[in-house]
Amino acid sequence: MGRRDLWVFLLVALGGAWLVALPLWLAGGLGGGFLWLAGIMMFTPTLAVLAVRLLDRRVPAREWARATGLTFGPRKGRTVVLLLAAWFGTPLISAAAVGLSAALGVLAVDFDFSLLRESLGGAVPIGVGSIVAIQLVSMVLLAPLINSVLAFGEEWGWRGWLVPRLMEFGTWPALLLSGLIWGVWHAPLTLLGYNYPQLGPWAAVLFTGFCVIYGVLMGWLRLYSGSVWPAVLCHGSFNASAGLPMLLGSAAEPPNPAVAGSIGLVGWVLMAALALFVTRRWPVDRAPQPVAAA
Numbered sequence: 001m002g003r004r005d006l007w008v009f010l011l012v013a014l015g016g017a018w019l020v021a022l023p024l025w026l027a028g029g030l031g032g033g034f035l036w037l038a039g040i041m042m043f044t045p046t047l048a049v050l051a052v053r054l055l056d057r058r059v060p061a062r063e064w065a066r067a068t069g070l071t072f073g074p075r076k077g078r079t080v081v082l083l084l085a086a087w088f089g090t091p092l093i094s095a096a097a098v099g100l101s102a103a104l105g106v107l108a109v110d111f112d113f114s115l116l117r118e119s120l121g122g123a124v125p126i127g128v129g130s131i132v133a134i135q136l137v138s139m140v141l142l143a144p145l146i147n148s149v150l151a152f153g154e155e156w157g158w159r160g161w162l163v164p165r166l167m168e169f170g171t172w173p174a175l176l177l178s179g180l181i182w183g184v185w186h187a188p189l190t191l192l193g194y195n196y197p198q199l200g201p202w203a204a205v206l207f208t209g210f211c212v213i214y215g216v217l218m219g220w221l222r223l224y225s226g227s228v229w230p231a232v233l234c235h236g237s238f239n240a241s242a243g244l245p246m247l248l249g250s251a252a253e254p255p256n257p258a259v260a261g262s263i264g265l266v267g268w269v270l271m272a273a274l275a276l277f278v279t280r281r282w283p284v285d286r287a288p289q290p291v292a293a294a
Contacts, residue, residue, distance in 0.1 A: 016044030021188030045157020073226025086234035094241035101260035110250035148236030160228035179215020183208030
């Protein structure tokens with residue numbers, strides 16, 4: 001089987017990310033326009049899927065949609081359960097990572113919310129406690145849905161198309177390799193220190209490790225449901241709750257994201273344990289068939 005489609009996908013997804021992030025590099029850092037550029041960058045994997053579609057349009061559109069995970073899969077009830085688990089279970093993982101980080105002494109939790117007070121800068125029209133409550137409710141109920149719009153731009157590429165395409169190498173290679181590619185895709189931002197600003201370019205290495213581990217969970221959601229939507233909502237929910245250490249942290253001892261919280265080493269351990277549990281307890285019994293390679 002030819003792999004031209006795979007190379008085209010990688011060229012568009014990875015090359016597109018660098019093109020979108022180029023203004024940040026020319027400006028010398030994660031400055032003005034970062035949020036807009038990062039949002040646009042999240043759709044380069046979707047562009048890669050569409051580029052692959054242009055290689056061979058003989059596959060009917062309905063079959064293409066099914067093969068890339070746009071339907072609810074062969075067992076819709078299972079997909080709904082996984083959607084709910086991704087939506088509400090992801091904040092629990094983030095909360096557990098904060099709790100474990102505090103228990104291990106690598107995160108100072110301050111229920112006076114001094115770090116948040118410092119970030120707000122001056123007086124605010126409502127109490128800081130009310131702001132925290134609003135953010136926590138939004139983190140669970142609203143932000144995951146909003147974030148899923150952008151998360152789809154990534155997930156249709158990574159989990160919708162790429163994971164099934166890599167299944168020719170086996171389930172675990174597909175899960176791990178797709179996570180590795182996902183991590184490398186972030187390099188235009190992580191090499192500038194994104195997520196771990198104190199590490200500089202080494203942030204790219206650390207975040208790639210995180211993507212490999214978390215990618216196993218996201219890929220399992222895709223394979224076990226036959227649908228991309230649980231992974232989309234999981235991604236959106238994670239982006240909503242990953243900042244929990246900054247919400248609850250202490251200004252006197254600011255969190256180190258490389259260690260504490262869900263993207264730190266403590267989170268890695270939790271996610272690796274969860275990934276091993278779900279893949280053993282509910283192994284993939286019927287992987288989605290990839291679209292025929294061009």
